[in-house]
Amino acid sequence: MDFGLSEEQLLLAETVTRFLDERLPVPRVREVIDGDESIDPDAWRALAELGVTGCLVPETHGGAELSLLDAAVIATALGHGAAPLPFLGSATLATLVLRGAASPAVQSEWLPRLADGSARMALAAAERIEQRQDSGVTFEGGRLQGTALFVIDGAGADAYLVAVGDDVHLVPASADGLAIKALPTIDRTRGLVELGFEAVAPADSFLAVGAALDRAVDAGRVIVSADILGSCDRAISMSVAYAMDREQFGRPIATFQAVKHLCAEMVAAIEPARSLLWYAGHSWDEIPEESALLATLCKAHFSTVGHDLVRIATQVHGGIGFTDEYDLQLWFKRVGLSRQLLGGPEKLNAHAAELQGLA
Amino acid sequence: MDLSYGPEYETFRAELREFLQTRGDEAPGRAGEVASLGGESLVRWQKLLIEHGYAARNIPKEYGGAGAEPDPLIATILSEEFGRARVSRGVAGQGIDMLVPTLLEHGSEEQKRSYVPPTVTGEMVWCQGYSEPGAGSDLAAIQTHGRVEGDTLVINGQKIWTSTAQFSQMMFALVRTEPEAAKHAGISYVLVPMDTPGLDVRPLKTMTGHAEFNEVFFDEVRVPVANIVGRRGQGWKIANTTLGHERNMLGSSATSEGLYEGVVRVMREEQVDGHSALESPVLRDRLMSLQAKTIAMKCHAMRLLGSRLRGESSGVAGLVTKLNGCQLNHDLAGLAIDAMGEGGVLYRGTDRSRENGRWQFQYMFQLGLIIGGGTAQIQKNIISERGLGMPREPKVAASAAKSGVKG
Structure with a gap:
């Protein structure tokens, strides 16, 4: 019995996070999103060497053939870095539809190129x-x-x-x-x-x-949830650091319970959600009979928790959090997009009820 | 991630299931019933459980327990299987869960020998004398005081929120014995027989209509100084070794799972304009949101178990269970009431009330648990200070604090 991330998964998270810190720090993220391309293509190709682009591609096609929980660990790091990279669209959704639905010839044509980052x-x-x-x-x-x-x-x-x-x-x-x-x-x-x-x-x-499409969408919902988790982790650490640093009324605002409690609420919401995400990711490979329901509830839950959380984080920051110059808005918006993707909470809750015959 | 328990644990589980199946009907009442505390049938059941290593498992044999090494997986299997079989786990409550670990760590040999064995079998029932009218969240502000006269401690004051005081033979209490000492340093941990003259228990009726708690008044209550656990003035530290345990008892995911299943049942059966309440998109949306939270809390409990098994600190993740779990339980009860519409207001005493008012009772009782055992606000202080390393609110001037506890 071991519920949690393995040594390898922790190392994977650290590797991707370090890569992003070096290759895609926030100033570079801003450069990319202000430029002509929607992603950083060089970073994407470089991530191929770490096995990220092809993490869900079978080894026979040049991929790393990792588990969905591994992919979720990567997605958490990408959310944490607000990385402008097509991990959800290309490395998850398209890759899994090819794997589950395409002919062997089409798989051989495309999967190796998705894995090495030369195609998207x-x-x-x-x-x-x-x-x-x-x-x-x-x-x-x-x-x-x-x-x-x-x-x-x-x-x-x-x-x-x-x-x-x-x-x-x-x-x-x-x-x-x-x-x-x-x-x-x-x-x-x-x-x-x-x-x-x-x-x-x-x-x-x-x-x-249809079944392959559904499986891929379930996986996509776990990956979006993981991205929200990473975004929330970033929003929390920024909020705590800001509250410790910012002084009003002659003392750090972190000493005020009104501010501390907002930080506590964010953590209290995100930690059980993290546990749910790990389980939903694990179940996609290991407990497939439960995974559709878990992916659906997980995404619905993260849509709600993430949405509330980045709002609270902005509140902790006060006026500065509302500016373009301060980076927090990147994650506020990233979670805003993630919330709507692949079904918002109401849609997903209705779907979850149908899946268990409660409708 | 590996969710299997391994063969030796599955053997333990199989034996336990067999035991529960063949002997389960000897158990008194239903799980968690308070009324049978100290009763003969409970004591008999508890002794049987100890004999099989299913209760008081980690308490040393010389003090009446089963003497096994602590093992979080065994503890989890015990809780899962008794819950599944809906069979009483034997003696529970503040005596065995809080006093016994405290005595084993801090008590004198004589205290351990006198009090642990009868507490473990359920023959001796305890209540906890901590909170006072003026000392709730600020527990160290207690004013109940004990004056030393030779080898006797004379106690005066009042305790409140004392559950099970009416069934108890003994109380473990926090008493201010060093009025001149600093706030936290002047408190002793004292064992008080409930039949001591001058001690008066009055039931405290709550909004549920029942007296789940009591007030206990002390008027010149005389106990031997030897009833102090540890040294005089050490009581705050001693009490804190077991307070964390209470935080983990409240907000368990098994309670939420049971309530969730109950709400589904209510919604399936309740008819609104000829349709089941489950068909209402609004109620169903609320149900699914709460299901996600319920599963999240179950996963979270598994994650905390995983940390314990690896011998790692669970960090901030270990501090959020009570805050989330109690709020979730309250919300689940609230949804059941709303699914019943106007019928949701009915309480005990009418056939029209579903499950004899269970949901209104839960709605009120769970609100009490959000407050009791460390309020939601205190939990948030703990999460932000111990979990996130945020600073404490600056203290009011020391002299003001001290005068506040003298009275």
Whole structure:
């Protein structure tokens, strides 16, 4: 019996955190998000050497074939660093859909390139989670038609996996009739795009792969939760440090219970959530019969906890926390995006009830 | 992450299950019933449990326990299996859980021999005399004082929130014996027989309508000085060795799991306009939010167990259980009441009340637990100071503090 992260997982967290501190410190993050590219492509390729880009790619295709809990450890570090990198879209969602749904030939073509960081992919599946107005893609007569919204990490991807019902179609970014439009969001450390399809012929189609899509989305929900966890850890440590440093009324504001209690509330909320995340990550590989429910509840819970937590962190900081110059806003926005991704809390709670027959 | 317990533990679990199945109906009442404290059937059951190593497991044999080495996994299996079988775990409460560990650590040989064995079997019931009307969160401000006359300690004052005082033979109390000493240094830990003349127990009825607590008044109560545990003036330190234990008893995830299952049952059965309350999207949303928290607390308990097994400090993670668990239990009871609509207000004494007012009782009782055993605000002080290293609120001037405890 050992509930917790292993030595290897702690080392992995430390390695990725150190890499980010060196290669992607906050000033560099700001440079990237103010620049033309939505991610830092050099850092992404460098992370390939640490096994990060291909952590969920099988060893036979050049990946590290780590567990989802390992990937969650990485995602926590990336959230902590507000890293502008396509870990969720390419390394998690697209990778797992390829693994679970694509033909061996397509896997051999793409997985090694995702693993070594030379290619990126994104999954267009927002409509599978929640059908919104002005969106939806159809597949008739061998052609894709319509609009896919909110494709996470879609900017600069080499190809897209487009979910239509239980089928998945592979569309290269260069395909005729495909329009890729970046959608500005609050969180510029990760990007969403909108895909327009005008009689697009997919390069490949994988039919009746709904279960693989669901598994990938479950994993994605764990990874987003992990990203929120890392963001929250950062917001808490910034808040505590600020409260110890900032003086008002002649003493550090950390001596005021009104401020201390806000910090205590943040920690009290995040620690049991961390335990839930570890268990949800573990269950995806080891207890698959429980993992859909755990991933769903976990993401719903983190959406709520994270959202409240970054608000409290901003409150602890007072006016400075509201400025662009101070870095806390990066995490406020990152959690804001994460909360909505792959289903907000209400949607996920309804889904969780259905999964256990409580609806 | 490895959630298996290993073969030797599974053998222990299998034997325990077998025991609970074959002997479980000898257990008195239902788990956690207070009324049977000190009763014959409980003592008989407790002795059987000790014999099998299922109770008083880590208390040395010479003092009436089973004498096994502490093992957090065994402790977890015991709690899981008794909970699953819904069978009484034997004697619980402040005597065995708080006094006994204190005596084993700080008591004289004579105190250990006189008090531990009957406490362990449940024949001697204890209550805790800590809180006072003027000393709640600021416990060290107690004013109940003991004056030494030869080899006798004469106690005057008042204790409050004393659960089980009406069934108890003994009280362990904090008494100010050194009025001139600094606030924390003037307190002694004293063992007081409840039948001593001058000691008066009055039930304290709470908002639930029941007297879960008592007030205890001391008017020239005379006990031997030999009833002080440790040295005079050491009581604060001695009490603190077991206060942390109380924090962990409150907010256990097993309670939340039981309440969660109960709420699901209520919502499934409650009919609103011809539909089950589970079909209400708003109530269902609340239910799922609380389910996530319940599972999180269960995972959190496993994580803390993992830290103990590795011999590591759980750090700040170990300080948040009471704050979260008690609030969660209160919220679960609140949801059950809301799912019943107007029927949610019914209390004991009508057939229309679901489970004889259980949920209203829980809603009120759990609120009491958010306050008792260290209020939510004190918990937040502990989390921020011990967990996050944030500074304490500056003390008021020393002279003011001291005059406050003299009275």
